[in-house]
Amino acid sequence: MTQSESGSMAMERRTQARIDLHIPVELALPGQDAPVRAVTRDLSWGGALLHLTEPLPNDLETLILSLPWRRGKSIRAQAQLLRARPHEGGYLAAVRFISLSPRSQSRLERLLKMLHASDSTTGAGGKNALFRELEVTVSDTEELRQKLLQILEGRYTVTVFESYQVGQSISLSITGTFDLPSIRLRARVSDVRKSEVKGFDWAELYTLSLQFEHPSNTIRTFVDLVLNRLSDTEDESSTFSHLEGAPDWLRSVAAATVRSGASTRSAEAAGGDETRSCLESEFPEAIARLVAGWGNVADFDMVFRSLVLSRNDQQNAWSREAWEELEMLQSVHDRAYGVSANRRSLLKGGRL
Template sequence: MDQPKSRPKSASERRTQARIDLRIPVEVMLPGREQPLVAHTLDLSWGGALLHVIDALPTDTESLVLHLPWRGGKTIRALSQVLRQQPLASGGFQVALRFISLSPRSQNRLERLLLMLQPQPSQPGDGQPTLFRELEVTVGDAEELRQILLEILNGYYQVTVFEGYQVNQSIRLSITGVSDLPTIRLRARVLSVEKSSVKGHDWAELYTLSLGFEHPGKTIRTFIDLVLKQLSDTASELSNYSSYLEGAPGWLKSVASATEMPPATPNPTVEIRSYLESEFSETIKLLAAAWGHVTDFEPVLNNLLFGEGCGLPDGWPTEAWEELKLLQHVHEQVYGATAQQR
């Protein structure tokens, strides 16, 4: 078999997308055919594959479905665009494919396969290209995440970045939320790149990217609908936490309200202090320091309730005990509990 000719690589791809030499049998499903065509891979990457086939594909073949083998008889299924095919002197044809749609499950399997096959660098930082280029977008709150998801729901997303990208480059879009917002990772393709400018940032080269997505449309819609529902449910649940805070100390209301609605303006002429605030200010400081972090808060509270944290020979007064149990209940409702507490 002839040595395969490498697909033309853009400078961006050379830096960011590794192609791995791989010789394995695969199945190719052509449109209108019931039986798969057997082929062999020559190389594999995040963005596509290079195949060797015995017979030429029909000249009007624009797309096909590639089945890569996976564990337990399962496969990695990738809807692929046929970029080109060319004959080899020793026989057969070389076919270049670009992946254009994978289910989340197939995408996960593809990433795991590439990670297993990727050669380890001889030295750290030796310039070896990574498996894919990642664009990370950070959102500050649930509403910002919601607006991005609604845009993606329409099939595209625009974002301004400081680095240039190649048109048709396949990347991973990671939408990372602060606090308890979920991180969402999608396979995307750069549809267009335009230079742009933002007032006050004339010193920087900025680019506006238009992204499309390489997952089945129905899958994306189902996934985003689920995330949007979770965001709505979370907002609804948080808005109901005020009922748990009735009669709670002012410091707790101010801390807990950071996870829900902006706190109401307190009555400046009235200050309600809890028993813990009045009699055990150091205990309040301990709880406030750990508030919002389940793995930190539970040991602190358990030590106060059942360990040496009380320090009183007769245990907590009834008023303090009831307030501590109230704080435990509110914290579990807002932030959840560890497996040991469930």
């Protein structure tokens, strides 16, 4: 591992929450048919720390990591091996995620958000954010098109008021005003330079160079889709031409109405693969109760039973998606902390 890689890893430990999580994962190594089994020690937006019983090949650079998801599905990430060393009769390996499909990225975010509140390893000073988000606003179709063409080349440059660290993995949101589409991608900072812009002498500015952590064919398909949509989108000036000369408050209300409609259409088009989980959206009180019992096998079992049984006879019972998320959380807790004696004896280890 180079010195720059070491610095990058240390930076991510300070700025991204690392969730203490012990679950079995599989590693697919180049040239090997059989997967290598490992157990996570912690998990974050940027990567994971793994414990293995056998050493990884000395010349290994990248691998595919598969985290368990609900109903036999998985979260798959291409990862770069940063370092490995002997530890307690086995080996510790730090990996950095370098490419995820949009679906796996969405699942990873949902898992991290559901587990973040229950993690107690960040200390009394408060929890680190799961990830850092950079939001860029575009005001017209041509500006968005130029940014999309940059993204299509696998890179993007932007000037910001805050410094970022080289190697930092972030979420990039490009938000269009009025009815322009919005874009959200996973990116890594490849370069940071101080900038000077006329009229902004009073501020420290930085130009970031970003590279994207999604498969190139996925980015191309996505950009082509948005570009095609732009061809059917009216220009902002024509959309609001009838409001020319109107008071600012009236134009603001009109713009907000259009944005709200566009957001609704985008959510409908996206289907069920939202970053925000069903439990967070529909049953926040359930999340709070599960967090209170997290880490204690008996307490978690009692809370879980209470939640499930209390809604069985109600009209607002768990939706299918909420139930799947509950099962996933129970499965993660079982793997991390074990199954309660009550469930082992009465249910023989089955799901409640």
